[in-house]
Amino acid sequence: METQTASEDKPQTAASSRIPDRVTATDAALTLIRTLKDIHGPVMFHQSGGCCDGSAPMCFALGDFKTGAQDVLLGEIEGSPFYIGKAQYEYWRHTQLIIDVVDGRGGMFSLEGPEGKRFLTRSRVFSDDEWAALKDSEQTDQTA
Template structure:
């Protein structure tokens, strides 16, 4: 990577995840994601109809997957800021509030640590509040 390279995506999706997102969008209309920080449904990426999950100052927009916004809580972002989230799909029951549940699938977050070069590019793009950066 060079200084002119765009910053790496903070969140991406596998082909299986994008296929499921397309299916859910066909059924429910536009969707959004929030990376759960625990509680009722563990630490799963949760899928909701767009706007149904209310975000606020404590949520960070990481980016989009398949045109759908993907948020994470600010405190959790601080733990995961050095990693790229890779949203995947596996068989099984997901979170009881997440749209994919009836499909017999669940979204799953995998991750990888950014390389030094990627991290340097991300740091260059961040403003005064790193959680505000894409």
């Protein structure tokens, strides 16, 4: 997601000065994503809902995972789309997801497994100002 700023003719407020990304990644995660893209080409992510691999970010070659009407595009990390199921999005909508990487075995279907790493989702609650900016941007998107 690109950072959006208020236009020059519009007064800048704390809420409109910066729209926070709903998903970000640590430097270690960005490095691993670049490695995976070098090996597999373009990739995408889906925050799994808990079945076989628990609630973890899963990395797939772009097009290998089919998204549907119940998936929400949360943003992009390292140019790769990041989706989450609608029910999970509703539960986590007040938080920023921070994708990290740790040593260990990844999900059995996720591309990072053979690298001896696994992606991990951390989160933080948006501040009041960040939440207001997100709500304002959603209202603007709906009226545009």
